[in-house]
Amino acid sequence: MCGIVGYVGPKNAVPLLIEGLKRLEYRGYDSAGVAVRGADGKLRVRKRLGRLSNLEEALEASPLSGGLGIGHTRWATHGEPSEVNSHPHLDGSGRIAVVHNGIIENDSELRAELQAKGHVFLSQTDTEVIPHLIEEILKESGKTPAEAIREALKRAKGAYALGIVFRDQPDVLYAAR
């Protein structure tokens, strides 16, 4: 079991995400990461294999700040424990960041379909299909982000919980299960 935290508001998300992840450490994990939307509108990710203190060190060496963010402690099911497989995962354009608890059962089918449409995957996780699927739905349909998430989740089979942020929506944090 992993942990998911999110923050949107007037404070810097980073210390709050780390504090939230610390409270979830008892659940067990193999890696941890955060994605934060900076004041310049970019989503930035830091991830580390192993203890949360490794992520804290990475954030000390290379700090992030912003009022919207998601954090994750991972317990690998699809793909080995590694930095590249840790969450958050992004879509191809870097506009959507996703953290995920659970399993997407039809991930290989969705991955093949998205690859055929030109999507390039960086990790071995089932999770990574979600940001790419939302990206594809937004591109094809002109739906809103909330509608695109709903559509993506109709297609993703399994038992899961998700935290999702969009670069272009600085005041919105999406959660779904």
Ligand code: GLU
């Ligand atoms: N299935 C996802 C993965 O392997 C999420 C695992 C979890 O719940 O931490 O990355």
